[in-house]
Amino acid sequence: MNTLIDKIWESHTIETIDGGPTQLYIDRHYCHEVTSPQAFEALRQRGLNVLRPAQTTAMPDHNIPTHDQDKPIIDPSSRIPVETLYNNAEQYGIEIYKIGDPRNGIIHVVGPEQGLTLPGMTIVCGDSHTSTHGAMGAVAFGIGTSEVEMVLASQCILQQRPKTMRINVEGQLGKGVTAKDIALYLIAQLGTAGATGYFVEYAGEAIRNLSMEGRMTLCNMSIEMGARGGLVAPDETTFEYIRPRFKGSDAEFEAAVEKWRKLPSGPDAVFDKELTFNAADIEPRVTYGTNPGMGIAVTGNIPADATEYMKLPAGKPIAGTKVDYVFLGSCTNGRIEDFRAFASIVEGRKKHPDVVAWLVPGSQQVARQIEAEGIGDRLRAAGFEIRQPGCSACLAMNDDKVPEGKLCVSTSNRNFEGRQGQGARTVLASPLTAAAAAVTGVITDPRTFI
Amino acid sequence: MKQKFDKITSRCVPLNIENIDTDQIIPARFLKATSREGFGKNLFADWRRDADGNDIPDFVLNDNRYCGVVLVAGDNFGCGSSREHAAWAIADYGFRAVVSTSFADIHRNNELNNFVLPVVVSPKFLEELFKSISDDNATEVTIDLPSQTITNLKTGSVEHFDINPYKKLCLENGLDDIDYLLSNLEKIKAYENEKK
Incomplete structure (x- = not known):
């Protein structure tokens, strides 16, 4: 209790079904071309609208060629899903970063760099690497297409509350050892199902010393040990990353920072599981x-x-x-x-x-x-x-x-x-x-x- | 899609491999369709067919000794990518339930949202079931959702399985989460107003 994860989860809970899932409010939804077409199609079949289009941002990333992006995609099996996303975004009034747009890119790279991902948010996307956004101190997790449909229709999702785990990596990383090596080391230690059912908070000196990019790399791979998501408590490193990207006035930013400072797990926080590793044991992996x-x-x-x-x-x-x-x-x-x-x-x-x-x-x-x-x-x-x-x-x-x-x-x-x-x-x-x-x-x- | 689940008795298709990831269940190159239908023909595509598209005879889906609507698989089934296409492929192929000792979180939700029942059993039960199927390919199981039990009809072993009461209600009645959420729109709007 009183963990970063609990605080965000509880502040976004609309209700909890007896013995069942939480109805969780979603602040931000990212949408790409592979896992969304069937969700939009289902909305149409049910005659539903997108409840809060301003809280969804779409961009194609999986199918796009990495050359000649100024020309049409030749392969129709890649072109059709991309065009379908464009049409859906237009029909429902969702902001879209198309191929060639200066903001386009891989959704989990773009969200943080455009200032769309912020501490304390709940974030979902039909993509298991949505855990990346946890680096900003957000509860972010991958969902299936039926769940994408839920979010589009209701800005909510029904989700079993995860157990909490804290993984501490203490000490300093050696020369040539990066966030990727921490991730690969932890996954090898825990196994690919070692964190199934858990949300993981990464902590400890080696994590605090990581840049935002490094934290994103680490949180990104949380799913590879089975975790629902992974996150890092927001701190000065986080705020400095967000400052130039923040969509609002300086005063609004300072007010937001004051709120974000209250997010980290308290000294009395209790996790369902806690593990500690030494950074010095990690080599390039x-x-x-x-x-x-x-x-x-x-x-x-x-x-x-x-x-x-x-x-x-x-x-x-x-x-x-x-x-x-x-x-x-x-x-x-x-x-x-x-x-x-x-x-x-x-x-x-x-x-x-x-x-x-x-x-x-x-x-x-x-x-x-x-x-x-x-x-x-x-x-x-x-x-x-x-x-x-x-x-x-x-x-x-x-x-x-x-x-x-x-x-x-x-x-x-x-x-x-x-x-x-x-x-x-x-x-x-x-x-x-x-x-x-x-x-x-x-x-x-x-x-x-x- | 919305198929009520009550009680089924079926033969089993055994896939005694651990950590089966969703890239194996349905490889990425088959994710390009924009509808939910037709993924069953590419279920386990790269284990099922060689690079020239010929069936690999010793893969279990190509082995006519095995049939039925229950897939029995090793631990940590459905890890990796969140692609719901994996659950669509399993459902479209005709499976109604998957039995394993554990499931990856996202894939388990995806199965439930497609009215495929993930049945978590103990390692002992799973091992015995694999052995029963190996001894007798006609081995049947009964999966009874109301009583939350699975029975190996070859040995008579019965085990209770967990499912949260909400999801059980959904499966028994052919309801999905959207039905629930839409009935709760007023609370969603009240939450938004309070947050402003």
Whole structure:
């Protein structure tokens, strides 16, 4: 009780059905083209309207190509869902950031950077990585399409109240260890169902020291250990991130900050479960299997449960494994800080000639900042190409598909069979580790370059 | 879609694999349709068919010894992506219930919202059920929602399963959450006014 999660949950509870779910009021709803068409269709079939269109923001991200975005999408199976989203947004008066709009990008990158995600909010989207927005101190979680319909029709959702868990990461991270490595470490420790039924608050010195981008990376992957969502208490780092993005006057911002300061879990807060880890135990991480919990330190040997699908030799060091593709991007690691990190390793080096590298900014704004900071020029000089924003090879719904059997070191969030293309083999890693692979052509400890 | 659930007796389709993610249940490239229908033909597409589109004979959905409307699966069923297409594929294929030792949260809700019943059983019950099906592919289970019990008709083992009373009422009566929420619009507006 008296946790950050409880405070937000209770202040948004309209009623609790006896022995059943909470009717939870939703402050903000994000909508993309894959999980919303059937919800709008169901509204039409029932003759319903969108109750609060101003609280929904829509943008296509999953299907969009990462090149030639000024031209129509060639593949009709990708074009139709995008056009359907445009039509639905227009019909119901929902704000939409279309392809090419300077605000377009991956929904979980765009929401925070446009100042739409704020502390203390309840946020949902038909996408499991909605947990990303928890980095701002919001209760944010992924929902199914029937639930999207509920939110459109009533601005509410019926949801079983989650249990609460606090994960403390104490101490300081070592050189070359990032938020992504914390996430992969925690998922390996807890397993892919270790937090099922829970909402997780991340705390401790190592978390407090993370930038907002780092916190978003960490919260993003909460779902990979089964958690409903993950969040970090808002603090000065949060407020400084929001200040230039806030849609309101300075006085309104200061008043909001005063409210947000009351959100963090009290000293008397009681969690259903509490775990503590040491930052010093975390090394740069990679996965070797077909779920995000199957991970090891980059210095480790491939475990005996390595799957047949991954074709990696058990017992051998994972470092030195040949890499065919590198993907930098996604709602996990497609932010400016991730591109800075990647470029820091590439500095003074060239892309390995055998590696195909896809560098995909998480949003138009990230893409502009990459160029403004000169990162784009430096990466191009090293043999890389910067593509246009979108979800891209994280789930390969557009044409960025890793071919069968090829191994991709990816900064995305899932290494499931076929996730990046039929038969593609995915190794999840941080942007630093991905960059080290891109310049050497093999899985490499990024600390050798720092 | 709204199909009332009361009591079913059926043979089982066994899928003794843990952590089955929704990318396996329905791969992303099949998520492009804008209606809810027709996903069943691509249920477990990449386990069911090879890259050339030919059936993989030893996958359970291609094995005609197994049939029925109950899917029996390993722990943590439906993890990963929130895609409701996974629940639509399961329902469209004809499954009415999925039995496992646990379900990922979002997918469990998605099944319930599509009138597919997720039945959580103990590891002992699941192990025995897999063994019964392996010994006799005609093994049947009875899933009785009113009494919240599942019975392995091969061994006679009975187990109680949990479901929250609200969802039970919805399934028994063919009602969904929208029906409930729309009946509560005044309270929603009152909440908004109070917050202003």
